[in-house]
Amino acid sequence: MTIEKVFLDKFIKATEFGAYGASPFIGKGDKISADQGAVDMMRKELNNIEMKATIVIGEGEMDEAPMLHIGEKVGTNIGPEFDIAVDPLEGTTFTSKGLPNAFSVLAVAEKGGLLSAPDTYMEKIIIGSNLPKNLLDLDNSVEKNIKLLADAMSKRPSEMSACVMKRSRHDHIVKTLDQMGVKVNFITDGDIAGGLTVAGENPQNDIYISTGGGPEGVIVAAALSCYECQMQVRLVLDKDETIRAEKLGIKDFRKKYNIDEIVKGDVIFCASGVTSGDLVKGIKNFNNRFEVTTLALHKSQKINKTITNTYKK
Numbered sequence: 001m002t003i004e005k006v007f008l009d010k011f012i013k014a015t016e017f018g019a020y021g022a023s024p025f026i027g028k029g030d031k032i033s034a035d036q037g038a039v040d041m042m043r044k045e046l047n048n049i050e051m052k053a054t055i056v057i058g059e060g061e062m063d064e065a066p067m068l069h070i071g072e073k074v075g076t077n078i079g080p081e082f083d084i085a086v087d088p089l090e091g092t093t094f095t096s097k098g099l100p101n102a103f104s105v106l107a108v109a110e111k112g113g114l115l116s117a118p119d120t121y122m123e124k125i126i127i128g129s130n131l132p133k134n135l136l137d138l139d140n141s142v143e144k145n146i147k148l149l150a151d152a153m154s155k156r157p158s159e160m161s162a163c164v165m166k167r168s169r170h171d172h173i174v175k176t177l178d179q180m181g182v183k184v185n186f187i188t189d190g191d192i193a194g195g196l197t198v199a200g201e202n203p204q205n206d207i208y209i210s211t212g213g214g215p216e217g218v219i220v221a222a223a224l225s226c227y228e229c230q231m232q233v234r235l236v237l238d239k240d241e242t243i244r245a246e247k248l249g250i251k252d253f254r255k256k257y258n259i260d261e262i263v264k265g266d267v268i269f270c271a272s273g274v275t276s277g278d279l280v281k282g283i284k285n286f287n288n289r290f291e292v293t294t295l296a297l298h299k300s301q302k303i304n305k306t307i308t309n310t311y312k313k
């Protein structure tokens with residue numbers, strides 16, 4: 001089964017208006033209002049789409065954010081059934097400080113097509129396309145994974161680069177990468193953009209390895225599946241989170257998920273820029289109109305495009 005092509009433009013509009021909703025708060029130091037603005041506008045557009053859709057990955061407790069929450073129903077309640085993963089404002093801190101790489105993003109699959117998990121942390125390892133299947137494993141040492149990847153890419157570790165989120169919990173990863181001569185490119189936040197640095201024809205990195213947000217993991221998996229990249233993740237759950245995970249049908253709390261278990265079947269991914277960054281240009285506000293740029297992917301249609309639309313205010 002595939003998602004009809006007509007839906008792509010409708011979901012693009014949802015992230016475009018999510019970006020617009022956040023845009024008045026760029027550089028204003030108010031993360032909560034920026035997030036609320038994005039949520040309100042995205043929800044309004046989603047509810048205009050003729051579909052029966054459920055938010056399976058949404059905002060939540062980790063950010064104390066105004067939620068498009070897990071389980072929320074969106075759409076007109078007429079039409080096909082979809083599962084949607086959303087982050088109305090990826091990069092709330094970037095937006096509030098006027099920094100690059102903030103965007104509004106969602107992923108859409110048919111019902112049952114996206115992993116539903118609590119808003120918790122997730123171990124992630126991501127590599128590009130055209131590599132041996134199931135090449136790397138989270139239970140391998142960092143050294144072993146780098147050696148396997150280097151051999152598969154016919155590179156020396158010193159010729160490789162890795163994207164890592166700059167957190168103390170990753171010090172052991174960085175230490176090993178340094179010892180092996182791998183170039184480390186740090187990100188401070190925003191691991192959707194970080195994960196996508198391994199994708200495409202001219203990837204910026206050979207591997208992404210970090211523990212980041214679970215919702216972001218599912219969303220980036222949708223994009224990565226369109227690029228035929230590899231990804232393996234595992235949820236990091238404390239006692240309270242295991243209870244929530246059980247309610248979502250997760251029984252094996254140490255399970256490693258590969259990309260085809262996170263995203264099944266056809267998928268749409270849209271990311272619209274709030275501030276300019278690695279994925280897309282930021283929103284431009286004029287007196288009577290705004291201009292917004294979106295990266296749009298549709299797996300079954302083999303669509304991979306960056307488009308800029310202008311709307312009247």
